[in-house]
Structures are given as structure tokens and as C-alpha cells.
Amino acid sequence: MAQISKHMFEAACSNVHCSEILHPWNRSCWTSSIQTYRDSFIGSAKFYLIIHLAQNLMRGKKVLTKKELIKAGENYLRSTILGAMISGTCVTFGCILRLLMGRKFTFFTYLMLPNTLNGLFILLEPPSRRGLVINLFCNLAIEYMLRCLERAGYIAITRGKQTVLFMLGSALLFYLMRLEGEKKNRTPLLWLFTAEKVKQKTDDEQNVCPHKGTCTRYIAKGAGIYFGAGLCVSLAKTLLPKLRTPIKALSTVRYNHFKLALFFGSYIGIYRAIVCYLCRSRGYDSALYALPAGCIAGLSFLFKPNLGFAIASLTGAFKIFSTTLYEKKMLPDNIPLPLLLYCFCQGTLFHTRFMDPDICPSYMFNLIRSVSNGRSEILYANMLKIINKIAI
Template identity: 25%
Template structure:
């Protein structure tokens, strides 16, 4: 039988549930706020410094000033969210006289995030909303499966990704205003020649360069065999590429050179980039192990799973371009509607790197683009504060799950809450919440074991 809620309210006090380590609500709130302030400052200092370094230039005084102000503003947002969460927990209990299924976490979290998100920069609110909505969607699905309301669909993330990416690619080929960052990512993956009004792109010449420029004589031949072998290999490579470029290209295709070159060059380029990114992530995350045991670097590098990301994005690019060119040849013209079947077919490559986070992010981004397009054309109303309300609602779902049913929360988000609260999210007593009939304390014990976190922490206040 799926677990069912047996009670709506419980008679526990703040000391019984919220802060069993101290009798003072003020002391507990201050302790959580101070720790969250330190952790938030550490997180956002790292985030903003990495963003500053990724610009690839020496930062100016204005860059440094904006970075410092951004760190302080984002730190205030996140730390106030944690601080006010504790305030609303105890305050709502004092007002109502008890805790119920909504006031143990959901409602305090909604109010605290509503008070905090207005502090954060407006330009970051949409990004934060997409992030928490992504995880909240997965959490709600897990909760439904846990309750037996529905079952897991095999390869469900692939279907979500296919439908969502096809919609985004259609808008990529249709929308004139492409200011959203997701369109820059799509242009990087499938190329600039598939975007809206790609005829504005300055095309490269379709004819090959004169042979006098293609082949250069080497007057001084080296006796070095390695040099000669490399030079011969390079000459063969150039010859193959030149022959490939010279193949037939349909008149409706907007890209330079042949369709074969367009498909192969795009796929291999993204394949290489995917492998490079995957290796970089693995090496960065395991640098401590490599520093202690340099010999394991070879084992980390030469693993089959390091190919999966490259196979996904390289395969996606190659299949999408191949289908797009094939449809242009078949119908004798170009059309933005080709993005839909080409995007769905290319999503087969996602089976090489299936990831819930990617699939749900693409889904929410596609819904955002669809809504914005509807608002721009007057077909849908513009709802003010929608992003803020959705952010608060999604975050409230995550905090509710962390308290009532932590087994349905993504492990990485549980660890984030554990670090942000200094372990207080785990130390909050769950025994009183077992009265709801959802087995909360047993679920917490399982999550602590799985994530290697602990609830055995003592606090001075």
C-alpha cells in the first residue's frame, strides 16, 4: 500500500521539532543565520570569481566593483532565505498553536523565499527559478512514484528532451529576437547556418582555393622520420578535407561547401569538445586523488564513460545537420519546420548521455520560450511576478520534501541544504513528524546513510 497522510496537524512545539538543541527560538534562528551567511559568502565568492575569470581579460575597476556588489547582494539573498525560514517556522507555530502538514516546512519556506528573492538581482531571478523548478519537478515525480500514483517510464528523460529540444529548435529557426542565452548554446551546437534569417551570415566561398595555394613545396626536406610522417599525414588530411568540401551541395542549403563536409565537420568538432569537457570535469573533481596517486590519472582518462558526452553532442549535431540537409534536398527548399523532425531524430543521441537535469532544464526552458512568444504575439497574458511566485513555490516543494520525505529529494540538493544550514536540516527532530504517517524518521536515516551526512552535531546556540 502506498503511504498516506494519517494526520493533518501535530501538537509538537518548536523545541520538540525545529530546534531540539536549544530552548530559544532567537538563539536557533541566529545560529542558522550566521552559518548560512558564511556559507553563502563562500559559495557566491567562488561563483562570481569564476564568472569574472571566464571573461578572459584583465578585470577593470568597474568589473571588480560589480563583482563585489554582486557577491554581497547574492549572499544577502541566500542567507536571508535561511534566516527567515527559521523565523517563519517558529512564528507560524506561535500564531496557530500547533504544526500542520503545511506549516512544518512548505508555508515557512514559501514566505522566506518570497522575502529573500526580492533582494536578489532581477537578472538572476529567472535563472534561479529554472534551477529550482527543474529539481522540484523531479521531486514531485519521485514523490508520485513513491506513493504509487504512477510508475517510472523507461527512457522517459529522452522523450522529454526530444519534445522540448524540437520546440526550442523550431523557435531558434523562427524567432528574430534571439537574446536568450539558450539560443547561443543552440547556435554553438548545431551551427549558425540553421538559425533565423541565416542568409545574413557572410558565407565562405564554395570553391576551393587555387592549387598553388593548397600545396606548397618544401625546399628543405627534413631527414627526421617523425616530421616526415606528420607532414605526410597532414597532407593526406588536407586532401581528404578538400575533396569532401568539393562534393555536391543543394542550392537550398545555407551552409558553405558540401553537405557531407557540413555534417561530418560539425559532428566531429562537437565530439572532440564533449570529450575534452568530460575529461576536464573528471580531472578537476578528482585532483586530490591524482595528486596523491599520480598513476591513477591514466585510469581516469582512459575510461569508456568519458566518451559518452562527446557521443551525445557530436551525434546530436551530426544527425540534426544530416536530417536538415536531407529534408532540404527532398523538398527542394528550406523551412523552419524541418527543425521539428530533425530535432526529434537527433535526440536519439541523448540515449548515450541520459540525464534528468539536462532533460528537465530543456523542458522548462522550452516552456519559458513558448510562454514568452505567446506574450509577445498577444496570445497569452503577461503575468507579473510569475517568476517570483514559481520560484517560491518550487523552493517550498524542495524544503517540504527535505523535512517530510527526504528520500524523494535529489541527493545533491540535500547536501546543499545540509551544508548551508550547518547540518541543522538533519538535526531538526523527525520523530514528532512520524505522526503524519509518512515514515519520516526512517527516511531521514536512509538519506543520511546514502549521502554520508550526519545529524549528530552539537551547536553552541
């Protein structure tokens, strides 16, 4: 359905009982909460299991120690509780706000304000993971805002403009990554690849490049690993839903399923090749080499254009830069700006999923449906029924 305006929602849903569009499985707010929180925990556990398994598999043998396995289990449990509390309290806070507003719903107190308030549960995540979640939601919120501007006719998001945006973002991001390479703890980022630190020139070592072994092997290894990762992601999306008919599933594989792999593989391969070339030709390594390397490697974006990737490259660079500003006391650390930003982004995105689904980032559909264990689809369908009755 198209965008639902404030007037349309409040004309249709302002006076309905909260059980109709918040908890139709039980009329009582308190009794329904048992089912709400139960399903939220189940849905959250399923959703985060896949995410945490994938993240830990990418870490390789490091996660196999007893200490790391315990830590991985704790992180999974905390993420599960986070998702369950956000999904569950969305309904609870919605009912409470309706009561405070004189038993009426408003456009902003239905979903936006409840999901802004329960954004505080992000504090359940450990600091090392918290930044990644905040970064993701900021990227999604920016993507939605750009889509709004495009729909209004203020900008045109073309493939070429997205590519240029990604090239600039990649150049800045890789450069800032290499600048902070000497730090003991790097800024956690939601990004494909961590750039190597700048190699200091020494007289007793012939290789001036930031790697061991030959350049050819280094470039081919990086390109091969990321090509394989991209291919696994694409094939998993295609084949897993059709596991009952494996032969039929394999027959659906097309060239399009290799685009993500080509993007990942060429992106890393070109970046490493240019850095190695500049190191060899100049005789020493420098963080500045990441600027042309990241920019030219960004042309790989043409294999798989995605506005989310383009935005993520720039926000990743901004995150490293903002970390530097915090360290230099140029930004106040007594005001939780990242937390406030996350709460705003989460409230906006949950609200958008229901009120403006046409341009809502697709990730939000999957997230909300999965974490609520499918309950969100029931709420949305009920809301549409009520609004359509008024429209008719």
C-alpha cells in the same frame, strides 16, 4: 528513511519546542538566530562561489573587462544574500508560525510555508539570473511530482520514455531558440547550448550554413568543446574529493565517467551536422531544420539518461513560448506568475527534502546542506529521533 506522513509528523512533533527541530544549537529563538544567519551566510558564500566561478569561466574573455568583473562580483554578492536569507528566515519564519499556531507545529507550517514565503527573496537576484533560478526549481518540482506518480503506480518512467521526452523537448527547444534568434535579448535559459540564429540568404556569400568556416571544423569544434566540458564536470566530481591522494583518485576513473562527455559531445555534434546537411542540400537555412536535428540529436541522451535533463528540455521550450505570449499580451503581466510559481516550488522542495527524501531530487540535498552550512542535517537527524521515539 521512508516518507513521513502528516499524521506521523504531527503526532510526534506537534508539541515539541522549536529549539528541538529548528535551532537545537540554542534554545532561545532570538539568540539562536545569530548563529543561524552567520552559518547561512558562510554556507551560501561557499556554495555560490563555485557556481559563479564556473558560469564566468564559461563566458571566457568577456568577463575580464572592468565592467563585467564588477557585475560578476555584484551578482555573486546578491546570490549569497539570497541563499543566506532563505536559509536563515526558514528558521525565523518557522518559529513565528509556531507561535501563531498556538505554540504547535503542523505538517505544512514546519518547513513548507516558511520556505514558500521566503521564496520572495528571489527578487534579490537580477532579472537576468532570476529566470534561470525559477526554471531550475520548476524542473526539480516537476521531477519530484513525476516520481510521486511513478511510486503511486500511475506512470512508469522508463529509459525509453525519458529518451523520447528528451528528443521531443530538444526539437521544440532548438526550433524556438532559432525563431527568436533575431531578438536583441534572448530568453535566458538553463540549457547546455544556445542555437545559432537563422542565416539570411545573400547572393554575395557562398556559405548557406549558420556559421563561418567549413562545416567539418564547425561540427568538430562544437563536439570537442562540449565533450571536454562534460568530461571536466565528471572528473571534478570524482577527483576533487580525493585530491589528497591524486594517484589513487586517478585509478578510480572508469568508463562511466566518460558518459556525460559522450552525451554532451555527440548531442551538439549530431545537431550541428544535421543542420549543416539540410542547409547544404536545400540551399538555404531555416528554423525548421532544428526540429529533425534536435530530435535525432536527442538520441545522445542514451549515453547518460537523466530525468532532470528530459524535463529541462521541455520546460525550456515552454519558457520561450511563454515569453512570446507575454510579449503578445496574451498572458497578464500585472500578475507575477513566475514569482508565485517559484515560491510554490521552493516550499514544496524544501518540505520534500525532510518529509519525502526517498524521491526528493538529489540537487536539493546538496543545496540545502551547503547553504545552511550543514545545519539542515542536524535538524533532520533531530526530527527523525523524535519520530522514531513515537514509533517505538
